[in-house]
Amino acid sequence: MSTTTTTAVANGSAVYPVKANGMNGHKASPNDAEVLEDYTGNYKFAPIHEAEVSRAMVKRYFTQMYERAVSDVVIVGAGSAGLSCAYHLAKSRPDLKITIIEASVAPGGGAWLGGQLMTAMVVRKPADRFLTEIGVPFEDEGAFVVVKHAALFTSTILSRVLAMPNVVMMNATAVEDLIVRTDFEGKQRVSGVVTNWTLVSLNHDTQSCMDPNVIVAPCVISATGHDGPMGAFSAKRLVSTGLLAELGNMRGLDMNRAEPAIVNGTREVVPGLVMCGMELSEHDGSNRMGPTFGAMMASGVKAAHEAMRLLDEAKVVEGKVISKVAAA
Ligand code: 48N
Numbered sequence: 026m027s028t029t030t031t032t033a034v035a036n037g038s039a040v041y042p043v044k045a046n047g048m049n050g051h052k053a054s055p056n057d058a059e060v061l062e063d064y065t066g067n068y069k070f071a072p073i074h075e076a077e078v079s080r081a082m083v084k085r086y087f088t089q090m091y092e093r094a095v096s097d098v099v100i101v102g103a104g105s106a107g108l109s110c111a112y113h114l115a116k117s118r119p120d121l122k123i124t125i126i127e128a129s130v131a132p133g134g135g136a137w138l139g140g141q142l143m144t145a146m147v148v149r150k151p152a153d154r155f156l157t158e159i160g161v162p163f164e165d166e167g168a169f170v171v172v173k174h175a176a177l178f179t180s181t182i183l184s185r186v187l188a189m190p191n192v193v194m195m196n197a198t199a200v201e202d203l204i205v206r207t208d209f210e211g212k213q214r215v216s217g218v219v220t221n222w223t224l225v226s227l228n229h230d231t232q233s234c235m236d237p238n239v240i241v242a243p244c245v246i247s248a249t250g251h252d253g254p255m256g257a258f259s260a261k262r263l264v265s266t267g268l269l270a271e272l273g274n275m276r277g278l279d280m281n282r283a284e285p286a287i288v289n290g291t292r293e294v295v296p297g298l299v300m301c302g303m304e305l306s307e308h309d310g311s312n313r314m315g316p317t318f319g320a321m322m323a324s325g326v327k328a329a330h331e332a333m334r335l336l337d338e339a340k341v342v343e344g345k346v347i348s349k350v351a352a353a
Contacts, residue, residue: 089193095344096124096242098332099218101200101259103127104134105318106302107248108182109155109325114332115189121336124240125186127196128223128255133179135250140316146175149284152319155326159185169317178318199226199255201237203245203262208296209348213268215297216345217241227254241344244332248302248325251275257307259298268295273310275303283314284323291327293335297346301328 055071062068098114100107103125115123125132139146148156148163153170156163161181163170172178186192202219221237229235247259263269283306290309291301300308301324314320339346 090195093122093124093193093195094240095122096217096240097121097336097341097344098123098244098246099200099240099242100125100246100248101218102134102248102250102302102304103129103132103183103194103196104248104250104302105136105179105182105321106250106304106325106328107134107246108132108179108186109322110246110248110301110328110332111186111192111325112159112182112189113326114329115186115192117329118333119189119191121191123189123192124242125192125194126198126200126218126220126240127194128199128226130197130223132183132194132196133176135252136175136179136318136321138175143316144174144176146172146178147317148172148178148322149280149317149319152322155319155322169319175318195220197223199223200249200258201226203259203266203298204239204241205266205268206345208346212296214346215245215295216243218245243297243339243341243344243346244299244335245297246299246301246328246332247304248300248328249304251303251307251313257304259300260304260308263295263298263308269308272307275306276310276312278315279312280314280317283312284317284320286311287314287320288323288327291324291331293331297335299328299331299335301325 060069060071098121100111100123107125111123111125114121138144147169149169153163156170156172156178159181161172161178163172187194198220200218201221203215204217204219205213206216208214218240219237220240221235225235249258250256260269260272264272287302287305290305290311292299294300294308302321305311305324306313338350340348340350
């Protein structure tokens with residue numbers, strides 16, 4: 026039973042306990058007369074005041090938005106690369122405030138299915154070790170393994186990432202620009218992201234001036250993929266801001282070239298911005314691999330290592346890199 030002293034307030038036919046000092050707080054646990062887990066036609070829920078639902082969501086969402094206005098790492102894109110990166114980074118550095126921004130309502134990117142809408146997911150060795158680490162079963166086919174349904178990987182990595190206390194995910198939210206500043210070395214440095222509700226981002230030409238919001242961070246990891254309405258977002262924005270001369274443009278399918286190229290090419294492409302996953306194929310002009318996903322997992326892990334290196338080398342104050350850490 027809750028020990029909170031509450032003042033019962035009559036409201037229509039029901040009585041809703043509220044905290045004496047304002048916002049509806051934690052209600053006393055319902056007594057047995059109020060709830061009944063009955064499947065014979067008499068199931069009863071604890072009574073609720075509709076405003077409690079709103080306040081439960083608003084309080085949490087906007088508190089986390091306030092707190093994550095300055096993050097340690099922002100990951101753009103919750104596809105297989107972005108989620109693998111978030112998992113490895115959050116596990117390796119539980120002290121970091123990691124904020125994932127995902128444009129779709131449903132995170133997971135292109136990893137809900139294998140190829141041509143078929144359900145099995147192929148992962149080439151040694152990336153099967155990542156599956157073992159997060160607890161995804163697979164069938165061993167020798168040089169590669171097969172997860173019986175791609176959604177088994179994606180739902181597992183999502184649940185692992187969202188269970189991490191230092192990770193916040195804001196889905197249905199788009200990064201619609203990058204914060205770029207001249208840093209202490211006179212270089213153009215990515216220093217955070219510019220965000221908006223995705224439905225707003227997709228409708229800027231229907232209304233005048235729906236200004237965005239910002240999240241400041243010393244490290245941004247872009248994993249926005251190569252297709253979809255916002256694919257390769259950061260790579261394209263680097264070109265339009267003059268930080269990249271031109272897109273490399275993804276080359277044709279070659280599994281044996283593509284997967285090592287993406288993993289080994291995962292890096293800090295401009296100061297403050299690490300790029301991973303298939304977005305890198307558009308940035309670098311590397312081949313595509315088609316329906317094998319091991320490179321996304323390994324690229325995500327490498328991006329996590331790149332982010333940790335970047336942060337270890339940087340002196341950061343209020344989310345801004347103000348100098349390099351003196352070499353030990
Ligand atoms: O799954 P994707 O598209 O990207 P990756 O790199 O995580 O995985 C790519 C992989 O699924 C393949 O494409 C496979 C291996 N096929 C290869 C081939 O040859 O065809 O996830 C990117 C995520 C998506 O969920 C997008 O919604 C999101 O990024 N996103 C954004 N989120 C926020 N702001 C944005 N501007 C943005 N753009 C994309």
